Amino acid sequence: PRIRNRPVYPHLPSDQKADRATVTDGGGTIGCSKYYQLYGRKGLTGGLMVAWCTHSCCIGFHCIPRGEGRNDVFSALFCYWERAPEYVIYDFSCALAAYCMLREARFFGHTRFLIDVFHSKGHTRCSKACFLSAYRAYSARLQGLNSSAGESGNAGLLKIRKPLSYMSQRHAVVFSYVFLAIWNRLRRRKLLSKTN
Numbered sequence: 001p002r003i004r005n006r007p008v009y010p011h012l013p014s015d016q017k018a019d020r021a022t023v024t025d026g027g028g029t030i031g032c033s034k035y036y037q038l039y040g041r042k043g044l045t046g047g048l049m050v051a052w053c054t055h056s057c058c059i060g061f062h063c064i065p066r067g068e069g070r071n072d073v074f075s076a077l078f079c080y081w082e083r084a085p086e087y088v089i090y091d092f093s094c095a096l097a098a099y100c101m102l103r104e105a106r107f108f109g110h111t112r113f114l115i116d117v118f119h120s121k122g123h124t125r126c127s128k129a130c131f132l133s134a135y136r137a138y139s140a141r142l143q144g145l146n147s148s149a150g151e152s153g154n155a156g157l158l159k160i161r162k163p164l165s166y167m168s169q170r171h172a173v174v175f176s177y178v179f180l181a182i183w184n185r186l187r188r189r190k191l192l193s194k195t196n
Contacts, residue, residue, distance in 0.1 A: 003082055006075045009103055047164070048176055051076060052153040054146050057187045058180040063173060070099040078104055084111045089147055091119035094126040116147035156183060 009015040049072050051059040060080060064072050073096055077084060084107050090096055097113035114132040115123055128134045136142045146152075160179050164172045 002079050004079055006079055007103075012102065015103075047161070048157060049073065049076065050150075050153060050157065050180070052150040054149045055187060055191055056146075056149040056153040056156075057184045058153065061176060061180060063169060063176075070096050074100050074103065078107060084108045086111065087142075088113050089116050089132060089145075089150070091115060094123060094130040097130070116150070118148055118151060153183075 047064060048061050049064050050061040053059055060076070062072070062076060070092065073088075073090060077088070077100070088096065088111055090113065093113035093115045097108075100108045100111070100113070112135070113130065114135065115126070115130050117131075117133050120126075120131045120133060123130065132142065132145075132147050136145075160175065164175065167175060
């Protein structure tokens with residue numbers, strides 16, 4: 001359930017605008033250009049933004065009207081998590097960290113925003129402080145972590161991509177919920193069979 005509503009930040013002039021084109025500091029583009037190459041394609045529409053655990057089980061999802069942006073991830077974390085997660089592993093964490101900290105520094109104060117191993121190869125202009133691989137040498141918890149769990153889960157969503165495109169939003173949400181509930185059950189069964 002929703003815990004809090006997303007606030008409006010009147011002192012951030014670009015806060016209510018879609019952040020899918022260009023992020024500037026007043027003098028030009030800042031941060032990583034990888035995001036814009038991926039989501040700036042003409043005609044790219046929204047879909048589902050799904051939060052995955054490290055075992056590729058769905059924690060939650062929401063429908064997005066256009067290509068995924070930092071606000072979608074920020075809003076999902078801030079509105080539905082009682083406390084911010086310790087780690088957020090996301091392919092655009094280099095810019096998500098600044099976006100979240102600028103808006104809710106207290107809430108995200110203890111969160112590490114990390115780019116998964118697969119996507120970090122494309123982040124040539126980003127600091128290594130954003131790379132999960134940089135933390136693995138110092139954290140036993142992160143060494144065995146499957147950083148591609150989200151990609152595996154998203155690949156599974158391709159099975160419902162076509163039918164969703166023909167549904168009303170209400171039907172698409174119900175269909176996605178049922179699909180992800182079945183997905184989670186099958187993933188949990190598989191995990192339990194490995195431990196037994």
